[in-house]
Amino acid sequence: MRTKLFIHKKNHQIAITEAAALLKAGEVVAFPTETVYGLGADATNERAVSKIFKAKGRPGDNPLIVHVACKQQLFELVQTYPAYVEKLIAAFSPGPITYVLPSNGRVAANVTAGLPTVGVRIPDHKAALALLEMCGLPLAAPSANVSGKPSPTTAKHVLDDLDGKIAAVLDGGAAYVGVESTVVDCTRDVPVILRVGQIKKEAIQQVVGSVEVACAAYTTTPKSPGVKYKHYMPEVPLYLVMDQAKMNSIIDCEKRNGKKIGILFTGENQPFDNVDKTFYLGDDEREIAANLYDTLRQMKKRDVDIVFAIIDSPKKIGSAVMDRLGRAATNVIN
Ligand code: TXA
Numbered sequence: 001m002r003t004k005l006f007i008h009k010k011n012h013q014i015a016i017t018e019a020a021a022l023l024k025a026g027e028v029v030a031f032p033t034e035t036v037y038g039l040g041a042d043a044t045n046e047r048a049v050s051k052i053f054k055a056k057g058r059p060g061d062n063p064l065i066v067h068v069a070c071k072q073q074l075f076e077l078v079q080t081y082p083a084y085v086e087k088l089i090a091a092f093s094p095g096p097i098t099y100v101l102p103s104n105g106r107v108a109a110n111v112t113a114g115l116p117t118v119g120v121r122i123p124d125h126k127a128a129l130a131l132l133e134m135c136g137l138p139l140a141a142p143s144a145n146v147s148g149k150p151s152p153t154t155a156k157h158v159l160d161d162l163d164g165k166i167a168a169v170l171d172g173g174a175a176y177v178g179v180e181s182t183v184v185d186c187t188r189d190v191p192v193i194l195r196v197g198q199i200k201k202e203a204i205q206q207v208v209g210s211v212e213v214a215c216a217a218y219t220t221t222p223k224s225p226g227v228k229y230k231h232y233m234p235e236v237p238l239y240l241v242m243d244q245a246k247m248n249s250i251i252d253c254e255k256r257n258g259k260k261i262g263i264l265f266t267g268e269n270q271p272f273d274n275v276d277k278t279f280y281l282g283d284d285e286r287e288i289a290a291n292l293y294d295t296l297r298q299m300k301k302r303d304v305d306i307v308f309a310i311i312d313s314p315k316k317i318g319s320a321v322m323d324r325l326g327r328a329a330t331n332v333i334n
């Protein structure tokens with residue numbers, strides 16, 4: 001299959017029209033959102049949705065997030081919802097937040113991986129909203145990467161993973177948030193955060209009073225199935241170093257083993273001069289999130305054998321990026 005590339009610049013209508021036509025015909029099209037690029041298909045068409053799982057190599061028990069253009073379209077997919085959902089939507093949507101609600105069965109069974117619930121969000125991105133409006137369909141869309149790899153934040157990342165496997169990519173520039181949406185279980189009296197993102201617990205708490213965070217450590221069947229799979233893995237092993245004082249002896253030891261060493265660091269860290277490559281994430285939480293996946297994708301076997309991420313201030317790095325780094329990492333050095 002030849003993957004078409006549509007460029008969305010200044011509301012380019014032709015790009016949107018052609019991408020929408022492919023989606024309506026049951027094809028898979030990658031599109032930009034504010035968080036990461038999504039791999040979209042008509043959420044009501046089981047065959048179209050199965051093409052997403054095939055292209056990504058995604059396990060069938062991991063449900064997909066459905067993207068809609070507006071609040072009304074969101075409510076068309078669910079049975080009931082608690083009153084606090086209206087408040088959350090008013091405060092945060094369009095934006096990087098996904099609501100898990102009881103499905104009314106309008107989306108295809110493979111979208112929800114057989115769960116009675118569906119995850120829905122309204123993305124805050126011009127091209128995504130234009131595409132959703134033009135095709136008039138709810139679009140199921142996981143991140144547009146091959147399963148297990150870092151999520152894509154540019155059209156180039158998507159093509160690096162999926163060129164030849166999908167009908168088209170809509171290029172709308174770099175995704176500016178850089179980490180996936182906050183996923184909130186809204187099936188209970190109190191909302192429960194299943195995946196952390198840019199919209200924080202504190203912000204949700206301010207709007208609805210109380211909120212809980214799911215403890216993955218205590219559940220044997222994860223409520224959000226995707227959380228149990230390995231994610232975001234760079235080409236080379238990544239170690240998180242929580243105690244910077246150990247860094248010099250770690251570098252010395254690995255050098256003796258003949259390893260080429262990379263260091264991942266943020267603004268406050270001093271990059272080491274005796275390493276083979278340094279990867280700079282940024283200086284504040286938003287910049288760090290926006291650069292994360294591109295930086296993980298830059299870690300190539302030809303340059304380094306192992307990368308150490310220096311974590312001197314988890315608070316500054318932020319909970320969403322700490323969560324993703326924790327899952328991208330092979331090991332944590334305390
Ligand atoms: O920002 C985002 O959310 C991006 C963009 C493309 O919208 N999408 C994304 O999709 O990150 P994906 O498939 O990579 O991650 C979806 C997460 C998974 O952890 C999945 O298990 C969870 O959301 N999820 C989806 N539907 C769910 C449901 N009904 N109940 C619980 N968790 C659900």
Ligand code: MG
Pocket residue numbers: 142143151
């Ligand atoms: Mg993903």
